[in-house]
Amino acid sequence: MDKPIINVLGGSSRKPPPVWLMRQAGRYLPEYRALRERAGGFLDLVYNPELAAEVTLQPIRRFGFDAAILFSDVLVVPHALGQSVTFAAGEGPLLEPISDRTGFERLTSDIDHGILAPVYETVRRVRTALPPAVALLGFCGAPWTVATYMVAGRGTPDQAPARLFAYRDAAAFDVLMDVLVEASASYLVRQLRSGADAVQIFDTWAGALPPAEFARWCIAPTKRIVTMVRSQVPGAKIIGFPRGAGSQLPRYVVETGVDAAGLDWMIDKDFARERVQSTVPVQGNLDPLVLLAGGVALDRAVDAVMEAFAERPFIFNLGHGILPETPIAHVEQMLKRVRGS
Numbered sequence: 052m053d054k055p056i057i058n059v060l061g062g063s064s065r066k067p068p069p070v071w072l073m074r075q076a077g078r079y080l081p082e083y084r085a086l087r088e089r090a091g092g093f094l095d096l097v098y099n100p101e102l103a104a105e106v107t108l109q110p111i112r113r114f115g116f117d118a119a120i121l122f123s124d125v126l127v128v129p130h131a132l133g134q135s136v137t138f139a140a141g142e143g144p145l146l147e148p149i150s151d152r153t154g155f156e157r158l159t160s161d162i163d164h165g166i167l168a169p170v171y172e173t174v175r176r177v178r179t180a181l182p183p184a185v186a187l188l189g190f191c192g193a194p195w196t197v198a199t200y201m202v203a204g205r206g207t208p209d210q211a212p213a214r215l216f217a218y219r220d221a222a223a224f225d226v227l228m229d230v231l232v233e234a235s236a237s238y239l240v241r242q243l244r245s246g247a248d249a250v251q252i253f254d255t256w257a258g259a260l261p262p263a264e265f266a267r268w269c270i271a272p273t274k275r276i277v278t279m280v281r282s283q284v285p286g287a288k289i290i291g292f293p294r295g296a297g298s299q300l301p302r303y304v305v306e307t308g309v310d311a312a313g314l315d316w317m318i319d320k321d322f323a324r325e326r327v328q329s330t331v332p333v334q335g336n337l338d339p340l341v342l343l344a345g346g347v348a349l350d351r352a353v354d355a356v357m358e359a360f361a362e363r364p365f366i367f368n369l370g371h372g373i374l375p376e377t378p379i380a381h382v383e384q385m386l387k388r389v390r391g392s
């Protein structure tokens with residue numbers, strides 16, 4: 052059966068456009084918070100196929116989105132490479148920081164698919180449970196974004212530790228990127244073989260890189276992942292989301308070979324339509340804060356996104372993840388406006 056999102060990724064337009072939201076399985080949903088409490092730690096939930104499948108399906112049942120996104124996290128890759136990763140309540144992720152070359156020499160260069168086996172099982176369960184028209188998206192973090200957490204040991208406002216590491220010892224940083232390229236590509240291949248219909252590469256911190264470093268640490272590794280995945284899964288559909296890429300986005304799209312580009316909420320819509328959507332389908336780009344705000348501002352912002360992009364291949368989404376404080380009623384208002392229902 053036809054999956055609207057997969058058709059759009061293949062270059063056709065749909066009216067109204069298909070829609071899903073980044074981080075749609077998460078804390079803004081009361082049913083997620085209830086299940087999260089039962090599971091214990093965040094990683095216990097991620098590595099429990101029964102509960103992770105349930106969380107993946109929650110937003111589909113409630114809102115009828117056109118895609119489900121696998122419930123997992125970008126940081127399971129460093130975890131499966133042997134780095135310690137924990138999620139402390141209210142603090143976000145904590146990793147054992149890697150401050151120099153010896154730090155990641157301790158990591159294995161082969162991803163442990165045994166640790167990730169429950170994630171692949173989640174993919175299989177969700178694909179079986181989903182209505183056929185709903186796409187299942189797998190994902191990974193881009194090597195640069197994952198490296199920012201691996202080096203700093205936590206989220207940072209400006210990704211300074213990873214940027215410093217890369218400037219001080221580019222050769223060592225290249226080794227880390229190589230490990231992440233291989234690991235991420237084989238992680239995506241397993242997700243696709245387990246039943247994911249397409250995958251997204253999240254480069255949340257791409258915008259912290261100046262143009263030369265953007266080419267080296269964002270574009271080049273992403274391009275290698277795209278090539279490796281397609282060599283093992285011919286025709287694999289891949290969405291790239293280099294948040295904050297701005298004027299570098301047209302180059303990112305052409306050089307990486309992704310099938311579609313995720314647009315953040317900051318990008319100029321005319322620029323994105325003329326310089327990005329002219330080449331590939333786009334996805335985005337409602338400001339998550341206007342979804343939180345609601346009201347007339349939300350209607351206007353939805354209309355502006357639709358006017359900019361809905362004439363050509365387009366997937367409606369946010370410009371970054373949904374915020375935990377977002378009222379359910381605002382998501383419903385947004386969906387009505389997009390679908391004209």
Ligand code: CP3
Nearest residue numbers: 073074075076077120121122123124125143144253255372
């Ligand atoms: O609904 C979905 O999108 C599915 C699952 C998903 C999660 N994280 C679950 C999650 C996805 C696609 C991600 C991606 C992710 N994780 C990224 C890239 C995209 C982005 O949002 O920037 C990054 C950088 C991470 C790393 C991460 N995981 C951080 C920084 C945090 C803490 C901050 C936060 O948003 O909570 C997490 C935890 C996390 N990942 C939660 C969820 C639902 C919250 C954990 C909880 O329930 O306590």
